[in-house]
Amino acid sequence: MNKETKRVLIAETTFSWKKFFLKWEWFLVLIFIGINIMNSFISPYYLSVSGLLSATSSFLEKAFIVLPMVFILIMGDIDISVGSVVALSAVIMGESYNRLGLPMGLAIIICLLVGALCGFINGFILIKFKELAPMIVTLGTQILYRGIATMILKDQASTGLTSITWFSNLYWGSIFGIPYMLIVFIVFAVIFGYILHKTNFGRYLYAIGSNETAAHFSGVEVDKVRLITFTLTGLFSAVTAVFLASRMGSVRPNIAVGYELEAISMVVLGGISSAGGKGNFIGAIISIFIIGLLRYGLGLINIPSQVMLVVIGSLLILAVLIPQLNLGKYFRRKQGVVKEA
Amino acid sequence: MDKINLKKLINAREVSLFIVLILFGIFIQLRNPAFGTPKNINNMLINYSTTMVLAIGMMSVLLIGGIDISIGSILAFAGMVSALVIRDNPDTSVFVAIMIAVIVGGLCGLINGLVIAKGGVPPIIATMGSMNILRGLTYLVANNEWVAAYQINEGFKKFAMSKYLSFGLINNLIFIAFVIALVAYCFLKYTRLGRKIYAVGNNAQAAEISGINISRIKILVYTLMGILAGLSGALWVSLYASAQGDMGMGIEMDVIAACVIGGVSLAGGRGSVVGVLLGAITIAMLGNGLPLIGVSQFSLDAIKGAIIVLTVILNVLLQRQKLKNSLRRREI
Numbered sequence: 090m091n092k093e094t095k096r097v098l099i100a101e102t103t104f105s106w107k108k109f110f111l112k113w114e115w116f117l118v119l120i121f122i123g124i125n126i127m128n129s130f131i132s133p134y135y136l137s138v139s140g141l142l143s144a145t146s147s148f149l150e151k152a153f154i155v156l157p158m159v160f161i162l163i164m165g166d167i168d169i170s171v172g173s174v175v176a177l178s179a180v181i182m183g184e185s186y187n188r189l190g191l192p193m194g195l196a197i198i199i200c201l202l203v204g205a206l207c208g209f210i211n212g213f214i215l216i217k218f219k220e221l222a223p224m225i226v227t228l229g230t231q232i233l234y235r236g237i238a239t240m241i242l243k244d245q246a247s248t249g250l251t252s253i254t255w256f257s258n259l260y261w262g263s264i265f266g267i268p269y270m271l272i273v274f275i276v277f278a279v280i281f282g283y284i285l286h287k288t289n290f291g292r293y294l295y296a297i298g299s300n301e302t303a304a305h306f307s308g309v310e311v312d313k314v315r316l317i318t319f320t321l322t323g324l325f326s327a328v329t330a331v332f333l334a335s336r337m338g339s340v341r342p343n344i345a346v347g348y349e350l351e352a353i354s355m356v357v358l359g360g361i362s363s364a365g366g367k368g369n370f371i372g373a374i375i376s377i378f379i380i381g382l383l384r385y386g387l388g389l390i391n392i393p394s395q396v397m398l399v400v401i402g403s404l405l406i407l408a409v410l411i412p413q414l415n416l417g418k419y420f421r422r423k424q425g426v427v428k429e430a
Numbered sequence: 431m432d433k434i435n436l437k438k439l440i441n442a443r444e445v446s447l448f449i450v451l452i453l454f455g456i457f458i459q460l461r462n463p464a465f466g467t468p469k470n471i472n473n474m475l476i477n478y479s480t481t482m483v484l485a486i487g488m489m490s491v492l493l494i495g496g497i498d499i500s501i502g503s504i505l506a507f508a509g510m511v512s513a514l515v516i517r518d519n520p521d522t523s524v525f526v527a528i529m530i531a532v533i534v535g536g537l538c539g540l541i542n543g544l545v546i547a548k549g550g551v552p553p554i555i556a557t558m559g560s561m562n563i564l565r566g567l568t569y570l571v572a573n574n575e576w577v578a579a580y581q582i583n584e585g586f587k588k589f590a591m592s593k594y595l596s597f598g599l600i601n602n603l604i605f606i607a608f609v610i611a612l613v614a615y616c617f618l619k620y621t622r623l624g625r626k627i628y629a630v631g632n633n634a635q636a637a638e639i640s641g642i643n644i645s646r647i648k649i650l651v652y653t654l655m656g657i658l659a660g661l662s663g664a665l666w667v668s669l670y671a672s673a674q675g676d677m678g679m680g681i682e683m684d685v686i687a688a689c690v691i692g693g694v695s696l697a698g699g700r701g702s703v704v705g706v707l708l709g710a711i712t713i714a715m716l717g718n719g720l721p722l723i724g725v726s727q728f729s730l731d732a733i734k735g736a737i738i739v740l741t742v743i744l745n746v747l748l749q750r751q752k753l754k755n756s757l758r759r760r761e762i
Contacts, residue, residue, distance in 0.1 A: 167554060214739070218746045224497065224554050225686075225696045225742055232683050233735025244726045350558055363552050395576070395675075398566030406545060406559035413550040 113360035113412070124379060128386040130357045135386075138266065146268050147388075150260070153274065154352040156281040157322040159373045162356050162407070163285070164318060165298040165365020170227040171212060171326045171352060173234035176347035178204040179330035180238040183247030183340040193253050207234055208323020212316040231349075238342040251338035260335035270332055276323075282370040287339040290314065298365025321363030324429035332424075354401050355380050358408040443693040443748075447708045449716065458719040465722050466540030472601065476590070476669065479603035479715035480505070480662040484681065485688040486530055486614045486703060486709045487658035490651050490760040492689055493618075493631040496553040498652065500542060501659040501685060503564035505678035508535040509663025510568045513673035516586055524589050524668075531664035538564060539656015543649035561682075569675040577673040590668040603665055610658070615703040627651060631698030687738045688713045695744065 101229050128144070129136045129377040135144065154171050163238050185191045191199070207230070214226050236318035262269050293314050296304035305311050329348070334340050353363075356377035361368025384397055459466045472744040484501055491498045496541040516522050538560065544554045579587065589602055600646035629637040630647050638644050667673045692709025694701030716734060721727060 092524070118700045123591045169554075169558075184507055214743065218743055220697065220746045220749065222696055223740055226739070228499075228686060229735055229738035229742060231735070232687075232731055234740055236729070236735045238733030240726075240729045243726075347562075350562060353558065357555060363555050370558070393569075393570035395574075396515070397564040398562040399570070402559040402562030402566065405562075406549075406551060409551045409555050410545065 102405045105306055114375065115368060116211070117359065117372055119378065121375055121382075123381050124382050124386065128382060128389070131386055131389050135389075136426040140327070142263075142266065142268060142271070144382060145271060145378075146260070146376075147385050149268075149270055149274055150329050150336060151348055151351055152355075152377045152381070153325045153329045153332070154279065154322070155355045155373055155377050156277055156346060157318065157325050157354045158297045158356050159359070159361060159368070159370060160285065160318045161292045162353070162361050162363055163298045163365060163368055164315065165363075166223040166303070166315070166318075167353070168208075168211065168223065168227045168322050169349040169353070170207070171247065171322060172236060172345045172348035173175055173238070174207045174326035175322050175330045175333065175341055175348060175406075176340075177207060177234040177238040179340040179344060180242050180247065180335045180342055182334060183250060184241060187247050187249060191257050193250075197331055200330055201324060204327020205320050208320040208326070209316070210317030211323065212288070212372065215319065216312040216315055230277045230324040235342065242340075242342045246339045246341045248339040250334055250340070250365040255336055258337060260332050277417055278374060282374075283371050294318070295366055298362075298367070300366075338386065351401065354405040354408070360402055360412075362409075363409060376402075386401065437610040439513035444702065444704050444708060446521070446710040447692070447705065447712070447731065451708060451712060454712075454715060454719070458715070458723055460508070461723040465719055469644070472604075474714050474718040475604045475607075476601050476709060478664050478717070479607040480669075480678075481656050481684050481688060481713060482607040482684045482707060482710040483610055483665070485692070485706045486611055487655040488682075488685045488720050489692075489701050489706045490614070490618070490627060490691050491553075491655050492650060492686075492694045492696055493627050493698055493701055494651055495631050495634070495696075496546065496648065496651070497686070497696070498542065498553065498557045498655050498742060499682045499686075500557040500561040502678040502681045503561045503568065503657065504535050504538045504656055504674065505567045505663040505666060505681065507538065507564045507571075507663070508532070509667045509677060510572050510577070510673050510675070512664050513582065513667045514572060516583060517577050520583050522583065522586075524585050527586055528661065528664040531660045531667075535660015536653055539653040539659065540649065542656065544653030547645035547648035548650060553742075564677075565679075572673070572675060574654035574675065577667075579671040582667070582671055586668055587671045590665065590671075602667065606661075606665065610661075611703055611707055618703065623647075623650070629698055631700075633699075643687075656673065671691050683734070683738075684713050685710075686715075687734060687741075690738055690745070691741050691749060695745070696742070696751075 124137075126184060132140070134140045154175075158168065158171070178200045181203045184197045186193055187194040211223075211227055212228055214230075215221060217224055223231045228376060256268070260268075260270055264272070283293065293304065293309045294424050296309055297311055298309070301311060328339075329345070338346070356368075356373050357363055357370065358379065359373030360376075361373060380401065385399070387397060389398070441725060454467075455466070460663035463468060484505070488498065488501065508531040511534045512527045515530055516527050542557060542560055545551050545555050545560075549556075555743070591601075593601055595602045600608075618627065624639070626642050626647055629640070629642060630644055634644055653699065663678070666677055670677070689701065689706055690696070690709070691712050692705035692707070694703065694706060694709075713734075716737070720730060720733065725733070
């Protein structure tokens with residue numbers, strides 16, 4: 090270990106204000122504040138409790154996918170089938186209520202099971218055939234799952250879900266002015282954050298993301314962790330499906346197209362390395378609100394959705410590109426240490 | 431003297447795929463005699479010529495272990511730009527229109543390549559980003575409008591229907607697809623650059639140590655992919671005699687499926703032009719043949735998805751078997 094490395098290592102382990110404020114999360118907080126200022130200029134009603142809550146509800150149903158997606162990316166994997174899982178589980182829920190005449194509660198349980206099964210299949214293929222990259226497996230299942238949804242519903246829609254009051258209340262209802270969905274989201278976000286940063290399971294995710302072989306030889310059950318994570322992703326895609334169906338009151342096979350892009354953008358913008366092993370849960374949570382509120386604000390001033398495509402696509406690339414561009418000595422030093430170790 | 435190894439020939443993936451294709455063709459033919467008519471086969475090849483062109487580009491991307499899911503958007507953007515030029519200058523010649531699409535596509539591919547090779551962004555993230563950026567731009571440059579058939583000049587519309595490139599032998603689009611396949615075959619097999627692409631895919635570290643500039647190869651491959659996607663955009667506009675914002679959406683799935691079926695390894699370093707062509711023909715036969723035997727249009731995607739998943743798994747199993755066999759041989 091040479092002098093330089095030693096010095097940096099000491100700097101790494103001791104607390105310094107400079108380091109604390111150079112974190113990516115502070116950068117995100119700045120963007121977050123900027124977007125809120127922008128939105129409050131756009132709409133005078135934005136900075137009120139009801140305004141903020143309605144802005145939050147406009148994107149929160151997608152955020153359920155982001156929670157397990159953080160796990161997936163920290164593990165160094167990727168899942169681009171989530172949008173199709175949302176569509177398939179929503180279609181099956183709608184059809185088991187409409188065509189099979191099952192009670193809605195049971196239909197929701199079936200929806201969650203279908204989602205979990207889809208995720209389980211992804212994970213199962215990945216652990217049985219380790220030569221395959223997650224990208225190609227989920228690319229295949231992306232077509233397959235949406236294909237099955239199309240096969241079930243053809244070009245029809247499964248409607249009439251609004252007639253059940255409690256079901257549409259899932260999205261639209263609130264208690265003391267706080268939407269149910271927001272409460273559910275906060276509960277799950279806390280649980281997921283706790284799992285990632287405070288439990289063994291979370292440490293395993295980081296370990297697999299940093300070095301899968303090393304993790305395997307230090308006794309981490311890599312297969313089990315991967316299977317659980319992919320099943321969770323499927324399950325929470327189905328949660329998104331429930332809220333989405335509750336919001337729209339009907340389901341079609343072509344809902345939730347492109348959700349994978351938004352979920353992955355939110356995670357990557359949150360500073361979670363797509364190569365795995367790095368990142369912080371709070372970053373992803375902040376960037377959910379950044380992208381969601383940005384979309385809401387641009388929607389207020391009638392910016393066409395095509396511009397949103399361009400904006401989110403650019404954010405996705407820039408979020409990965411900027412940290413790679415060696416901004417300042419801080420990043421460079423850190424990379425040097427990693428290489429030497 | 432080299433003896434042709436019959437066992438090896440039968441074991442080759444291309445041959446087995448070819449046999450499966452012929453059996454599949456016979457099966458469809460027995461159920462519906464309309465399939466095997468020269469007219470239908472001609473139409474099928476014309477409709478899927480863009481898939482073939484794209485699949486050849488995608489193969490070179492997959493060979494270096496990358497992926498490009500932005501090709502559908504590059505196709506749409508390049509096709510739209512060239513259609514807009516034709517709309518505003520009705521006397522644009524076919525060659526110029528195609529060159530515009532090729533250049534636009536090439537630039538898009540170059541940007542992808544720079545972001546991936548110089549910026550260190552993983553290919554899936556970079557191309558997922560550019561997929562959305564370019565799709566958005568396609569709508570924006572066209573102001574959310576179509577370019578309809580009457581706005582496109584006759585020469586360009588006729589291009590997809592006539593046979594003059596091959597002097598009356600086969601349709602222009604099929605001719606272009608096969609010429610590109612032939613060029614790609616020679617390029618990948620006999621030129622130094624082509625071998626470098628395989629080398630990078632097989633073992634990037636070894637390739638770098640032996641003096642190959644990896645980032646240059648990456649940029650080259652993504653640019654080539656962009657050029658072919660741009661070309662496909664022009665062909666698409668000519669074929670359907672219109673340009674819409676959502677054209678080519680989801681075609682990357684077909685293309686990647688064609689490559690996977692054709693035996694291109696997604697880990698890089700393995701794959702052949704012949705295999706990819708057969709893979710593209712498989713996709714074409716599925717898309718054209720299944721509706722002929724009464725499979726609902728709505729079931730096609732599910733079947734396609736299932737085939738992709740099963741083929742990638744089959745590929746792994748075959749590869750494992752091969753490794754096992756070679757190990758066994760070594761033991762003796």
